[in-house]
Amino acid sequence: MKSIILGFIATMFLIACEPTRDVAFYRDNPEEREAKLQVCQSNPGGLGNDRECISAWNALEVKPVSYWRAHRAERGVITSICRDHKATFKNSPNCENALAAQAAVMGGGKPVYIPLKK
Incomplete structure (x- = not known):
């Protein structure tokens, strides 16, 4: 025993x-x-x-902002993970780059006006 x-x-x-x-x-x-x-x-x-x-x-591997701008689906996945784990991953290079790419694609938080066709 x-x-x-x-x-x-x-x-x-x-x-x-x-x-x-x-x-x-x-x-x-x-x-x-x-x-x-x-x-x-x-x-x-x-x-x-x-x-x-x-x-x-x-x-x-750290990917640049240009990569994240061009790869929408991957950007969506990583930004979701970054937001879910803000305390841990927010300052990681890939999170910073993906979130910067998301902001650039969305107009940096500024309203984007698209003219209507007549």
């Missing part, structure tokens, strides 16, 4: 001591990054609360 308990304690200790993966790891391992992001996005609240999820997100 003691050996079972000691085995359980040793296993839990090893699991607790497993190092967390950082941004550098996820930049070097894109397959791992994509797998982690899939897990994080399928777990409600996981994307913005798990340290590894945040590291995987910050390891994404």
Whole structure:
């Protein structure tokens, strides 16, 4: 009985001591990054609360504003994620660029008047 308990304690200790993966790891391992992001996005609240999820997100390739302007569907997805997780991702480069592209496409918050055809 003691050996079972000691085995359980040793296993839990090893699991607790497993190092967390950082941004550098996820930049070097894109397959791992994509797998982690899939897990994080399928777990409600996981994307913005798990340290590894945040590291995987910050390891994404930074795309310029021009990219986000040209890719409407992707821009919609990322701006939604950025707004849902403001505290965590708002200052990430991709969020800033995608939100800037969204503002530019929408006229920067200024009303856009389209003349009616006569």
